[in-house]
Amino acid sequence: MTWLHRYCRLLAVATLLLVTAGGMVTSTNSGLSVPDWPTTYGQNMFLFPFRRMVGGIFYEHGHRLIASTVGFLTIGLVILLWRLEPRRWVRNLGLVALGAVILQGVLGGLTVLFLLPDAISISHAGLAQLFFCLTVSLTLFTSRSWREPSASPTDDAGLRRRMTIMTSVVYGQILIGATMRHTGAGLAIPDFPLMFGRLIPDHWNAAIAVHFAHRVGALVVTLGIAGTAGYTWSQHRDRREMTRPALVLVVLIAVQVTLGALTVLSRRDPWINSFHVVCGAMVLTTSLVLTLRAWQSRLVRQTVQRADKAPIVVPGAAAPARGGA
DSSP, rough: OHHHHHHHHHHHHHHHHHHHHHHHHHHHHTSSSOOOOBBBTTGGGGGGGGGGOHHHHHHHHHHHHHHHHHHHHHHHHHHHHHHHHOHHHHHHHHHHHHHHHHHHHHHHHHHHHHOOOOOHHHHHHHHHHHHHHHHHHHHHHHSHHHHHSSOOOOOOOHHHHHHHHHHHHHHHHHHHHHHHHHHOOOSSOSSSSSBBBBBSSSSOHHHHHHHHHHHHHHHHHHHHHHHHHHHHHHOOOTTTHHHHHHHHHHHHHHHHHHHHHHHHHHHOHHHHHHHHHHHHHHHHHHHHHHHHHHHHHHHHHHHHHHHHHHHOOOOOOOOOSSSOO
């Protein structure tokens, strides 16, 4: 395991911790416990005394500190990538991650300054999931199993199509969940598994519609994961890099559905609600890993083709002339 890969793993774990902290901020309604930004009650956020981090301030200010740490780690990752990583597309992906974390910080600040508007809050939540996907992707791309696979990567067009659709659907479901959380629709349907004692609600408003859409989305995602996992096991049972994430995906979706039910039954207990957000992020990234594994043969082939087309520079020789004045 290379140092670069270890660093990517560290960043991915830190990002998951950040998602957890963000979930606790929303679950405890602590988003405005620190009313200014980028300062904390007029002080430098890094010098704010720990003894004053009580109640909602603990969750909101702690979230800011973790976010800053992730930001600094991302800067470090970009530096390491440009020093150690020969693949240009991986280096560029690191730059995308840096741009995403900067935008995420700006959205977090605007969320506070504009008093938690739904649109910005939902965008902040959605971008957090995409940034986590970027860190997990970079961790996979820098792993030995990706760079030096023990066998030829799987080339299955059907699996590529299934997993690309599946990951897109999971992300859509997460956006619906973020909309439900930030618009206060988490208990718009207060019972489970029925809805107002029925299979279909007998009355509607915007909050009930969002909540109902999230439950329908959960059913679609569960059935989709069951189908794609079954396909993977039946067609690629001898490929551990495919069957392991498929198994993890099935376990995670079972836990996620359970946490969703308990969130309603516990009247949105903050810890259960937050772990529901975290588990959703893990479902998304695990689905992404399986998707990238399905696309690995194509990505590796394109990388090799680019390397073959690159000019060969002999040490000491003059660099190739560039066209244009």
